[in-house]
Amino acid sequence: MKRKLDANDVPSTDAAEGENEMRTTFENLALDPRLRQALVKENFSKPTLVQSKAIPLALEGKDILARAKTGSGKTAAYVLPVLQSILQRKSNDPSLKATSALILVPTRELSEQVQRVIVSFSSFCGKDIRSVNLTQKVSESVQRAMLADVPDIVISTPARVVSNVNNSALSLDHLTQLVIDEADLVLSYGYEDDINALAKAVPRGVQTFLMSATLTSEVDTLKGLFCRNPVILKLTEAEDEGGGISQFAVRCAEDEKFLLTYVIFKLQLVKGKCIIFVGDIDRCYRLKLFLEQFGIKSCVLNSELPANSRIHVVQEFNKGVYDIIIAADDQEVLGTKKIKKASAITDADNNENAEDAEAELEESSDDEVQPAENTQAKSNKKQKLSGKQKDYGISRGIDFQNVACVLNFDLPTTSKSYTHRIGRTGRAGKTGMALSFVVPKDEYGKHKPTSYPTAKHDEAVLAKIIKRQAKLGHEVKPYHFEMKQVESFRYRMTDALRAVTRLAIQEARAREIRQELIKSEKLRRHFEENPDELRHLRHDGEIRAVRIQPHLKHVPDYLMPSKGKQGLMAEDSQRRHVGIGKTSENRIRKARERNRAKGRKAGGGKKSDPLKTFNAKGRKK
Numbered sequence: 001m002k003r004k005l006d007a008n009d010v011p012s013t014d015a016a017e018g019e020n021e022m023r024t025t026f027e028n029l030a031l032d033p034r035l036r037q038a039l040v041k042e043n044f045s046k047p048t049l050v051q052s053k054a055i056p057l058a059l060e061g062k063d064i065l066a067r068a069k070t071g072s073g074k075t076a077a078y079v080l081p082v083l084q085s086i087l088q089r090k091s092n093d094p095s096l097k098a099t100s101a102l103i104l105v106p107t108r109e110l111s112e113q114v115q116r117v118i119v120s121f122s123s124f125c126g127k128d129i130r131s132v133n134l135t136q137k138v139s140e141s142v143q144r145a146m147l148a149d150v151p152d153i154v155i156s157t158p159a160r161v162v163s164n165v166n167n168s169a170l171s172l173d174h175l176t177q178l179v180i181d182e183a184d185l186v187l188s189y190g191y192e193d194d195i196n197a198l199a200k201a202v203p204r205g206v207q208t209f210l211m212s213a214t215l216t217s218e219v220d221t222l223k224g225l226f227c228r229n230p231v232i233l234k235l236t237e238a239e240d241e242g243g244g245i246s247q248f249a250v251r252c253a254e255d256e257k258f259l260l261t262y263v264i265f266k267l268q269l270v271k272g273k274c275i276i277f278v279g280d281i282d283r284c285y286r287l288k289l290f291l292e293q294f295g296i297k298s299c300v301l302n303s304e305l306p307a308n309s310r311i312h313v314v315q316e317f318n319k320g321v322y323d324i325i326i327a328a329d330d331q332e333v334l335g336t337k338k339i340k341k342a343s344a345i346t347d348a349d350n351n352e353n354a355e356d357a358e359a360e361l362e363e364s365s366d367d368e369v370q371p372a373e374n375t376q377a378k379s380n381k382k383q384k385l386s387g388k389q390k391d392y393g394i395s396r397g398i399d400f401q402n403v404a405c406v407l408n409f410d411l412p413t414t415s416k417s418y419t420h421r422i423g424r425t426g427r428a429g430k431t432g433m434a435l436s437f438v439v440p441k442d443e444y445g446k447h448k449p450t451s452y453p454t455a456k457h458d459e460a461v462l463a464k465i466i467k468r469q470a471k472l473g474h475e476v477k478p479y480h481f482e483m484k485q486v487e488s489f490r491y492r493m494t495d496a497l498r499a500v501t502r503l504a505i506q507e508a509r510a511r512e513i514r515q516e517l518i519k520s521e522k523l524r525r526h527f528e529e530n531p532d533e534l535r536h537l538r539h540d541g542e543i544r545a546v547r548i549q550p551h552l553k554h555v556p557d558y559l560m561p562s563k564g565k566q567g568l569m570a571e572d573s574q575r576r577h578v579g580i581g582k583t584s585e586n587r588i589r590k591a592r593e594r595n596r597a598k599g600r601k602a603g604g605g606k607k608s609d610p611l612k613t614f615n616a617k618g619r620k621k
């Protein structure tokens with residue numbers, strides 16, 4: 001089905017949801033055999049929708065503007081045509097040495113990620129494909145040396161490219177392909193001047209790819225600057241094509257967020273890896289310190305940590321080293337001042353504060369609910385926030401793999417941010433679950449020490465989220481915990497929460513940065529030389545900023561759901577319905593016996609968790 005989407009662009013293609021179209025296969029894409037070999041190695045058996053649409057058009061030399069949902073495989077949709085065209089040129093002229101492809105991304109993490117994809121797809125190409133990631137934390141002279149070798153592909157943030165073009169270390173004269181990934185973010189990350197400079201430096205006629213999960217005015221600006229009559233692909237994958245995220249909203253009071261999180265993770269009601277999104281950096285540490293008291297390990301991910309640590313956390317999480325990441329999707333509020341401060345610490349020698357910028361500027365207008373407390377953001381108007389509070393995503397575009405569940409501990413302030421957050425699960429056709437805590441208006445402010453300011457607007461934001469998801473054909477279902485069953489855990493929750501004082505949070509935050517900076521700086525060289533040893537460097541250790549009460553780490557039998565018939569919640573990774581389900585008394589008894597046999601230490605242990613055997617069943621309002 002073809003439909004014109006933008007009056008200014010011809011032609012345009014719209015592959016609508018549910019479209020039952022014959023997919024192109026990788027075999028009939030006429031890719032170089034070395035790339036096909038790599039596809040097999042990477043277990044890419046068939047192209048995703050965006051790949052099957054974009055790759056043939058790209059191979060014809062068309063400019064592409066693709067909007068496809070998060071996790072839909074946009075990276076390979078441009079990397080494969082870029083590699084193909086380099087290989088083709090080299091087969092015509094083996095002596096060719098030129099930087100012919102430039103890939104721009106908004107952050108260093110993404111740059112690393114894209115380079116990894118390039119390296120893996122070119123693993124059978126020998127020296128025919130050489131790429132350089134310019135965002136590596138190396139000195140200018142090292143960058144110059146890397147570029148002196150004239151890599152085929154340069155991956156970078158715009159600022160790094162411009163500085164290297166300005167000092168003549170990089171020439172764009174032979175550029176034939178330009179990619180702007182996460183195109184909706186590049187301008188809002190403060191790269192406007194660099195982008196304008198690049199628009200002048202990039203030769204005419206370069207094939208351009210603009211890849212984005214959302215089409216915004218920023219993308220439109222980039223299209224005007226770089227594209228020649230691009231093909232616009234506006235794609236939404238059909239749900240029944242394998243993927244799918246079950247979405248649930250749990251209405252609960254502020255303190256119940258902590259109570260439920262404790263229960264969910266202590267009783268392992270969610271199987272597999274989970275990303276917990278919280279509103280700001282302090283919340284990261286509040287939750288980490290809270291969970292730590294119950295022996296629940298987690299890593300934090302926020303813009304304040306050195307980029308090397310952030311990259312390492314994500315890599316290790318993807319390998320399955322950690323189960324829980326607590327990510328600050330800083331809807332700051334705390335403002336760009338802090339960002340700059342954080343950047344100054346982490347990127348002192350890098351001079352690219354924009355890489356760590358926390359403000360995501362989206363042009364949406366009706367999507368936002370303004371936090372009234374957002375006074376600092378108001379004062380930061382000149383930082384281009386134009387008075388609008390925007391959700392920033394430290395996780396935007398990052399390929400977290402095999403995430404079973406996204407838990408919105410604090411609801412984001414926009415439905416767009418919600419879409420991006422939940423897009424961290426259910427990637428590449430897999431299933432996933434998104435669970436969101438929503439504080440009802442009449443509950444807000446009842447628990448002052450733990451109240452999160454934007455929670456005041458949760459219900460309004462949820463209404464927007466439901467509307468937006470409905471437009472995409474998805475339902476956000478209400479979900480109810482059996483609070484009576486959970487109640488027995490409340491005393492412990494209160495005890496643990498009380499220990500997480502403001503001072504403890506500050507101390508934890510400072511200590512974590514110190515530790516991560518040491519790991520990041522001092523060990524960088526060592527790990528470059530001994531990459532295998534990186535796996536011994538963990539980020540989920542106890543911060544110990546609060547007094548550990550050993551008894552909290554165990555779940556005594558008397559706290560377990562007394563009736564036994566009613567569970568609390570179960571996971572949904574196999575497309576089962578998430579919900580409170582029945583369990584068999586027998587299984588609980590057996591599990592308890594196993595626990596006893598293992599001694600008190602085994603309480604809540606992975607294998608003996610009775611709730612893991614609960615049937616998953618939803619309960620609608």
Ligand SMILES: Nc1ncnc2c1ncn2[C@@H]1O[C@H](COP(=O)(O)OP(=O)(O)OP(=O)(O)O)[C@@H](O)[C@H]1O
Nearest residue numbers: 044046047048070071072073074075076397399428
């Ligand atoms: N054809 C394919 N077959 C199997 N796995 C794939 C395929 N294409 C992509 N993937 C995997 O899907 C995941 C998501 O891909 P990718 O990061 O390119 O998505 P994206 O659309 O760029 O997402 P985002 O918008 O969040 O950046 C990756 O782990 C990738 O390896």
